[in-house]
Amino acid sequence: MSDSPLLPYVGPGFPIVQRVLWGYLESVDAISGDTLFGPSGDPLARTEPLIELDRRLRFSCVDAEKFVDAQGRIELIGNRPTRAQRMRRKADLLREFGEASLPVVDVYFRTGRHRSRLFRTRLSRWFRLAVDEGAAPTDDVVVVVGDPAGDGEDTIARLELLTIAGWAEERLRNVFSLAHVADVGRDDDPEGEPPITPFDPPPKGSVLVVDAKSARLETIEQSQALAAQDAWASELISPRKVPRQRIVIRR
Amino acid sequence: MTQPTPVMSRDWVALNPLSRVAGLSGVRVDYVGQGDAISILDSDGETVARIDYGGRESRPFSKRPAARRRAEIEMHLPVSAGQRIFLTHWDEDHWCSAVASSRASERARWLAPRQWTSPRAAVASARMTWVRCIPRELEGVALCFQARNGDALWCQKLDRFHAMVSDEDCNVTGLAYSLVQRDTGKVILLPGDAPLHLVPHYARYNSADNPLAGLVASHHGSRTHWGRRSKQFLSQWGADPDVTVVFSCGDPNSLEHPHEDLYRAALPRAQLVRTAEAIPRVIAF
Numbered sequence: 001m002s003d004s005p006l007l008p009y010v011g012p013g014f015p016i017v018q019r020v021l022w023g024y025l026e027s028v029d030a031i032s033g034d035t036l037f038g039p040s041g042d043p044l045a046r047t048e049p050l051i052e053l054d055r056r057l058r059f060s061c062v063d064a065e066k067f068v069d070a071q072g073r074i075e076l077i078g079n080r081p082t083r084a085q086r087m088r089r090k091a092d093l094l095r096e097f098g099e100a101s102l103p104v105v106d107v108y109f110r111t112g113r114h115r116s117r118l119f120r121t122r123l124s125r126w127f128r129l130a131v132d133e134g135a136a137p138t139d140d141v142v143v144v145v146g147d148p149a150g151d152g153e154d155t156i157a158r159l160e161l162l163t164i165a166g167w168a169e170e171r172l173r174n175v176f177s178l179a180h181v182a183d184v185g186r187d188d189d190p191e192g193e194p195p196i197t198p199f200d201p202p203p204k205g206s207v208l209v210v211d212a213k214s215a216r217l218e219t220i221e222q223s224q225a226l227a228a229q230d231a232w233a234s235e236l237i238s239p240r241k242v243p244r245q246r247i248v249i250r251r
Numbered sequence: 252m253t254q255p256t257p258v259m260s261r262d263w264v265a266l267n268p269l270s271r272v273a274g275l276s277g278v279r280v281d282y283v284g285q286g287d288a289i290s291i292l293d294s295d296g297e298t299v300a301r302i303d304y305g306g307r308e309s310r311p312f313s314k315r316p317a318a319r320r321r322a323e324i325e326m327h328l329p330v331s332a333g334q335r336i337f338l339t340h341w342d343e344d345h346w347c348s349a350v351a352s353s354r355a356s357e358r359a360r361w362l363a364p365r366q367w368t369s370p371r372a373a374v375a376s377a378r379m380t381w382v383r384c385i386p387r388e389l390e391g392v393a394l395c396f397q398a399r400n401g402d403a404l405w406c407q408k409l410d411r412f413h414a415m416v417s418d419e420d421c422n423v424t425g426l427a428y429s430l431v432q433r434d435t436g437k438v439i440l441l442p443g444d445a446p447l448h449l450v451p452h453y454a455r456y457n458s459a460d461n462p463l464a465g466l467v468a469s470h471h472g473s474r475t476h477w478g479r480r481s482k483q484f485l486s487q488w489g490a491d492p493d494v495t496v497v498f499s500c501g502d503p504n505s506l507e508h509p510h511e512d513l514y515r516a517a518l519p520r521a522q523l524v525r526t527a528e529a530i531p532r533v534i535a536f
């Protein structure tokens with residue numbers, strides 16, 4: 001195992017590890033207090049070496065080998081699946097992963113102290129996690145692995161956090177998506193979803209009012225408050241203006 | 252102005268949790284450790300819909316065996332057949348009590364935002380017998396479910412789902428909610444993990460017309476995304492002593508939740524309570 005538990009791609013010298021996971025970054029949080037909770041919800045005493053650490057990355061993972069084995073049996077589908085495709089995808093997910101272990105990996109580290117060279121982690125991105133379970137943690141990174149749905153205990157591990165191959169991320173995003181979930185009002189369409197905009201886009205300031213008998217679009221009289229709403233809405237349209245958490249780990 | 256919208260009428264009416272409800276009385280915030288589980292209450296105090304169904308950290312329920320965990324969840328967070336559960340977003344602490352074979356998974360009707368999802372969230376959603384997403388053309392549009400007396404549950408997806416953008420902070424692209432009592436104009440804010448100032452339909456509320464009955468603090472009282480505009484928005488009710496702020500968080504929890512000081516600065520006269528202090532916590536009109 002390399003000296004640094006967090007590294008970018010290390011090339012052909014990649015060490016032998018017990019387990020390779022592909023992980024989706026669920027959250028980046030500041031941690032505090034005397035008690036931490038591991039992936040399965042069990043308390044984790046905040047003793048050495050956790051005392052000094054102040055950030056947690058949480059990854060929801062799938063075993064890479066398991067996914068590679070299963071992917072040939074899972075149909076990849078596009079952005080506008082038919083009802084039959086959605087049904088097949090739902091069945092595929094439950095058959096292949098409904099009973100499978102879906103590990104969660106927590107990575108604790110200290111802001112500003114890390115030695116890893118520029119390594120950016122953004123929410124909802126996928127990574128390759130090479131996990132050596134049972135290995136002693138270093139003084140600046142602690143890794144805890146668990147399976148919230150399983151019966152096992154959380155375990156301490158060492159980890160190499162790596163970039164993921166493009167082909168793998170593409171398939172992971174396709175499979176672990178909400179493609180099997182229909183939009184409201186679209187589930188009975190046997191030919192697939194209607195065009196993205198089946199009717200004119202609602203005008204600004206409009207609301208969909210649903211009562212006991214009807215659902216109708218109404219445009220509320222423009223007020224100062226709604227003008228402010230429009231300003232906020234237009235700001236939201238641009239994804240670049242949406243605040244995001246980003247952690248940069250430097251080596 | 253009214254436009255005909257035949258494409259969505261039937262299904263939206265079927266999804267309306269308030270179509271047979273005379274009126275609303277408020278919300279109950281259940282203690283589920285670190286996470287959210289909120290009940291919408293009718294005028295008799297009965298649950299007519301739920302917003303989120305989370306809870307794992309801080310040991311709200313036994314971890315194992317699975318059957319015991321499921322039984323405890325269903326005792327504390329009962330779900331009737333066809334009950335609506337409206338999800339704010341796909342972070343685990345907002346849905347994880349919908350365990351395998353639970354009534355929540357098998358009997359409820361879920362409304363959820365279309366977002367990027369983790370493996371465990373995708374599998375959990377596949378276990379849900381009935382789940383739907385907000386259509387693309389209604390992302391950003393405020394949805395208003397009306398009870399018979401005009402009391403309303405508002406819902407709004409905050410941002411579009413960008414299938415070509417691989418990074419997404421689901422806290423700010425999910426669904427945010429509010430309740431409004433028609434006769435008094437009183438409002439209860441339920442932003443999920445979204446910052447208050449990023450919920451477009453909240454801009455229509457003001458202290459003159461809409462007394463603030465209370466809110467469930469954004470993101471369990473986290474400092475994340477809190478800023479000047481959040482404080483500015485809440486401060487308009489700063490003189491009101493009848494506001495209740497509920498922090499739905501575990502005690503203890505791993506994170507720096509809650510930051511009561513942020514809310515105390517904006518609402519100096521409000522009552523601040525934590526779900527862990529006593530259960531249940533009710534915000535009433």
